[in-house]
Amino acid sequence: MxxxxxxxxxxxxxxxxxxxxxxxxxxxxxFLKPQKTVTKNLEISVIICAKNEAENLKNFLPSILNQKYPNFEVVLINDASTDDTLEVIEIFAAQHSNIKIVDVKNIEAFWGNKKYALTLGIKASKHDYLLFTDADCKPLSEYWIQEMSACFNSEKSIVLGYGGYSKIKKSFLNKLIRFETLVTAVQYFSFAKVGIPYMGVGRNLAYTKDAFFKANGFINHIKVRSGDDDLFVNQVASKSNTAICVSENSFTQSKPKTTFNDWIKQKRRHISTAKHYKSxxxxxxxxxxxxxxxxxxxxxxxxxxxxxxxxxxxxxxxxxxxxxxxxxxxxxxxxxxxxxxxxxxxxxxxxxxxxxxxxxxxxxxxxxxx
Structure with a gap:
């Protein structure tokens, strides 16, 4: 031959x-046909971990606070920021009674560890259903919480959502970033649909507090700097407990990187977690x-x-x-x-x-x- x-x-x-x-x-x-969901009005804790995100919180937090949903709190975690993040959070908290502040100080054992900060925020939340997004994200609809929470039921304790990036005209990098995000989403949605869920994105992810504590939180990968979203889902998600939410009203949108170097650094962190996935x-x-x-x-x-x-x-x-x-x-x-x-x-x-x-x-x- x-x-x-x-x-x-x-x-x-x-x-x-x-x-x-x-x-x-x-x-x-x-070719998944749209699934009709029933609004459940579950009590939801929206959790946002912010590190040096003062400007992003000013721009995007109102889209969270203005959600059309009857009973939700917003847990804002200040992860040892060195800018005005805490001050911005306190200003919003003075205007909205459903904001809870968690001010995290660096300690030697968990210096700069986002998972430590998130754990404190989860423990401080008062509701059993948790919905996560980032400080630079905004829901594209006033019904984001409603759509994501509707996917919970007696079996489903994890909900995977779509977190896209905003468009920048005449930018090849922007299209590449959004293409990579599209491909990643197609993969994790498809694998979940066939019963092999392996990851989700923290820009739009929900799970129950019970699922978090039964898994002992992030303890199995606490020393891995990244992966508070995908490694947790990889550890906990199964065919029976995972739902996907792809209705247009459930999408979030984030600020994309604007330089190739910054995007590569971001992807290096993300890709480095894959070696910790199940075999x-x-x-x-x-x-x-x-x-x-x-x-x-x-x-x-x-x-x-x-x-x-x-x-x-x-x-x-x-x-x-x-x-x-x-x-x-x-x-x-x-x-x-x-x-x-x-x-x-x-x-x-x-x-x-x-x-x-x-x-x-x-x-x-x-x-x-x-």
Missing amino acids: SLLDFVFYSFIVVVVIQVIYFIGFFGKFA SHKFLLALLYSTQLLFWIFATILLIATFKWQIVAALFVVRLILYYTVFGASAKKLNENDLVLALPFFEVFLIITQLTIFINNLISKPNHWK
Whole structure:
């Protein structure tokens, strides 16, 4: 067997695996029909951990406080900020009786550890249902709390939501960031839908206080600087206890990074947590990423060599159609329609970027959350 023969047959295997992911996993989310939910008006504690977020709180906290929901408190955690975060929180608290302040001071054992601050905030909350977002996030609807809380029931104690990023016109970086966010969301929503939930994002995540304390909180990964959202979900979530919420009124939106360097630093922290996932999750994600990478490498080699190019081109087109179909439908579902036209280009760029980040993380450890 020649080298090109080996590459050709490997290419076929890669395409088959990719098709299985598109149809067996991502298609479950892409073509998910809207689910009707019943408003439950559960008592909710919205928890926001803020470290040097004075300006963001001024801009985004009103969208939380103005939610149309009958019974909720907002737990604002000042995580040892060095700016005016605490003063801003106190001004809001003087105007709104449903704000609870948790002022966290650094201690030697948990210096700069967001999970420690979050734990104190969770303990201080008075309600059993917890909804998390970030200080630089805003709900895109006045019914965000209502939509997310409606997904809780006697079985579902974890709710995964979508946290997107705001658009910046004529910015390639902004589209890349939003594409990566779209891909990540499609993955964790799809895996959850087929009964393998593996992560969520702290920009829009809910779970019960009971689930938190039964898992002993973040204790199993307290020394890992990042991962207060995805590592906790990875540890606790199961087929039976996890729901997804993808109604348009449940979305949140955050400020995106505006420089490539800042975004890379952020992604390095996020990607570094993946090595702490369950083995089965790491295998599925590694297989997904490796087959994406090999698809483009093998297709390029075979097409340049014109080796059985008719078959290679046909398989390439089939995979491309599936990719457009699944991710196009998902982009529409998550209000990211402007990304659809350049999907393959963004995919290739993201694959290269993720490979670079992975190699950099092997060489040096990323910094913690702030």
